[in-house]
Amino acid sequence: MKSILVKAFGFALVAVGLMSAPASAQVQIDINHPNREPMPIAVTDLVGASAQESQSGHDIASVVSADLERSGLFKPINPKAFIQTPESLQVQPRFADWKAINAQALVSGKVELTQEGKVRAEFRLWDVYGEQMLVGYVYSLPQKDWRRIAHTIADAVYKRLTGEDGYFDTQIVYVAESGPQTKRIKRLAIMDQDSENHIFLTTGVDLVLTPRFSPNRREITYMSYYRDVPRVYVYDLDTGRREMLGDFPGMTFAPRFSPDGNKVIMSLAQNGTTNIYEMDLRTRHTTRITNNPYIDTSPSYSPDGAQITFNSDRSGNQQLYVMNADGSDAHRVSNGDGRYATPVWSPRGDLIAFTKWKGGEFYIGVMRPDGSGERLLTQGFLVEAPTWAPNGRVLAFWKQERTDSSGRGGSTKLYTIDLTGFNERQMVTPLDGSDPAWSPLIP
Amino acid sequence: MSLVEQKAFRWALVMAMVWGVSASASEVGSDSSNASKPLVSMRDKEFIAAQFLKCWNSVSVANDPGSSIVTMRVMLNTNGSVATADLLDDAHRYSSDSQYRAAADRAHFAVNSCSPIKLPPGQYDALKEIVLTFDPRNSLR
Numbered sequence: 001m002k003s004i005l006v007k008a009f010g011f012a013l014v015a016v017g018l019m020s021a022p023a024s025a026q027v028q029i030d031i032n033h034p035n036r037e038p039m040p041i042a043v044t045d046l047v048g049a050s051a052q053e054s055q056s057g058h059d060i061a062s063v064v065s066a067d068l069e070r071s072g073l074f075k076p077i078n079p080k081a082f083i084q085t086p087e088s089l090q091v092q093p094r095f096a097d098w099k100a101i102n103a104q105a106l107v108s109g110k111v112e113l114t115q116e117g118k119v120r121a122e123f124r125l126w127d128v129y130g131e132q133m134l135v136g137y138v139y140s141l142p143q144k145d146w147r148r149i150a151h152t153i154a155d156a157v158y159k160r161l162t163g164e165d166g167y168f169d170t171q172i173v174y175v176a177e178s179g180p181q182t183k184r185i186k187r188l189a190i191m192d193q194d195s196e197n198h199i200f201l202t203t204g205v206d207l208v209l210t211p212r213f214s215p216n217r218r219e220i221t222y223m224s225y226y227r228d229v230p231r232v233y234v235y236d237l238d239t240g241r242r243e244m245l246g247d248f249p250g251m252t253f254a255p256r257f258s259p260d261g262n263k264v265i266m267s268l269a270q271n272g273t274t275n276i277y278e279m280d281l282r283t284r285h286t287t288r289i290t291n292n293p294y295i296d297t298s299p300s301y302s303p304d305g306a307q308i309t310f311n312s313d314r315s316g317n318q319q320l321y322v323m324n325a326d327g328s329d330a331h332r333v334s335n336g337d338g339r340y341a342t343p344v345w346s347p348r349g350d351l352i353a354f355t356k357w358k359g360g361e362f363y364i365g366v367m368r369p370d371g372s373g374e375r376l377l378t379q380g381f382l383v384e385a386p387t388w389a390p391n392g393r394v395l396a397f398w399k400q401e402r403t404d405s406s407g408r409g410g411s412t413k414l415y416t417i418d419l420t421g422f423n424e425r426q427m428v429t430p431l432d433g434s435d436p437a438w439s440p441l442i443p
Numbered sequence: 444m445s446l447v448e449q450k451a452f453r454w455a456l457v458m459a460m461v462w463g464v465s466a467s468a469s470e471v472g473s474d475s476s477n478a479s480k481p482l483v484s485m486r487d488k489e490f491i492a493a494q495f496l497k498c499w500n501s502v503s504v505a506n507d508p509g510s511s512i513v514t515m516r517v518m519l520n521t522n523g524s525v526a527t528a529d530l531l532d533d534a535h536r537y538s539s540d541s542q543y544r545a546a547a548d549r550a551h552f553a554v555n556s557c558s559p560i561k562l563p564p565g566q567y568d569a570l571k572e573i574v575l576t577f578d579p580r581n582s583l584r
Binding site for chain 2: 026027028029030031032033034035036037038039073099102104105127128129130134159160161162163164350351366375376377392393394418419420421422
């Protein structure tokens with residue numbers, strides 16, 4: 001009976017809404033269907049005084065435009081449609097000209113190549129229909145870093161128009177894969193988030209897995225094989241030197257830096273169990289964090305370093321857990337069907353990303369640190385290993401295709417997806433790629 | 444739907460009609476000049492909403508889109524153009540909350556870039572002042 005009354009009252013509310021609003025009152029209109037059309041934006045060439053500067057201004061605008069388009073949230077308008085020239089924009093935008101091509105936002109600016117070998121870029125972001133400037137900044141960097149100027153401008157535009165920090169001035173380290181599936185060559189590689197400036201860091205003689213950036217972005221910890229035994233290493237990007245972390249009796253793997261960069265947390269498999277250990281990089285002192293007969297692995301710190309999320313089979317199958325950084329108060333947070341793995345705490349602390357396996361499919365998802373609010377963002381034959389962009393709103397991961405009946409296929413590619421779950425993009429890599437790790441913003 | 448539920452549904456519809464009429468009668472009573480004004484149908488509301496929706500880019504990637512709901516009072520001219528558009532939410536949020544500010548700007552983009560909107564014939568008086576709520580909560584998968 002109660003449910004009938006509730007339903008009846010619900011019908012009444014709906015019916016009132018359908019009927020009408022009183023004419024004398026303000027009419028309430030809700031716009032709550034998602035419009036996922038990206039925002040039309042005009043990115044004009046930055047104006048230069050010389051041909052060289054003009055080319056630089058064009059190149060910078062192209063990178064800004066590509067960054068914004070790749071986010072899935074913006075639709076840069078073809079410059080051929082522009083009515084007002086970039087040069088006359090320096091005086092004042094003719095907003096009617098930009099409204100005519102349906103631009104909601106407009107980027108303008110100028111560029112100068114200085115005697116000191118720097119590129120100095122000045123840009124403004126305009127609200128076309130509000131007819132006002134939203135932000136304007138000046139950036140100066142060595143000329144070889146002109147792409148970073150562009151990424152920084154894109155970050156500023158993204159932040160002003162979405163309210164979220166940008167993530168374009170960043171790098172990705174990953175495992176570049178080549179060769180047949182049965183004899184795969186795996187090399188460490190690094191590139192900008194837009195796939196430019198790609199460099200192989202290792203030769204492929206030793207298999208490498210699970211690279212992770214340090215908070216200062218100058219070191220990478222990863223797992224590689226030493227005399228056929230998995231070991232954790234730290235690679236210095238400035239010197240190219242690599243160092244093995246500890247000489248343990250068992251296998252060490254799944255390393256990750258602490259938020260302050262002073263420690264590395266990792267798993268150690270020994271005598272049939274796997275526990276989590278922490279090494280202080282200054283003293284090389286090792287502390288055991290978990291101590292039980294199960295498999296505890298894939299540890300990841302909360303951004304304040306006070307807690308650790310990890311996956312464990314202690315409840316019978318792989319689930320996600322959160323514990324204090326000293327190992328106390330470990331409690332299960334994943335509650336859905338299926339198995340969970342590779343938890344990664346968001347740099348903003350509000351979410352944990354994970355890989356889930358259920359019903360023969362893999363998923364990338366997010367949940368709050370207390371396990372509530374689980375959302376699955378993407379799925380596939382094999383999707384795995386999410387890594388957060390520094391703004392905590394975009395994830396990178398890798399995806400493997402099925403092999404066909406003749407054994408062909410099975411290629412692995414890197415992808416990004418944002419928290420809406422709708423903007424999924426493949427990253428361009430020269431070879432197959434897996435195990436991506438997103439860097440912090442470049443200082 | 445069961446027989447009992449069908450009866451409840453019919454009762455609810457009747458109550459809704461009584462409620463709707465009495466509510467408007469009450470407000471009309473407070474201002475006799477409005478007595479002859481027409482009601483705004485759901486179809487008319489949807490007609491207006493659909494136009495603004497086309498211009499609104501719900502580009503939020505916030506984890507909690509509910510915190511970026513924007514409410515705006517819009518005054519329309521007789522030709523459907525936007526005369527004024529004012530935020531009705533806490534003014535402090537625009538300067539202190541970057542996500543809200545971006546959402547408010549997107550709502551302004553939508554209202555301004557849609558102007559002028561088409562009005563249902565004869566409905567200007569009823570629709571000259573509208574309150575739009577831009578709600579991005581359905582934007583997540």
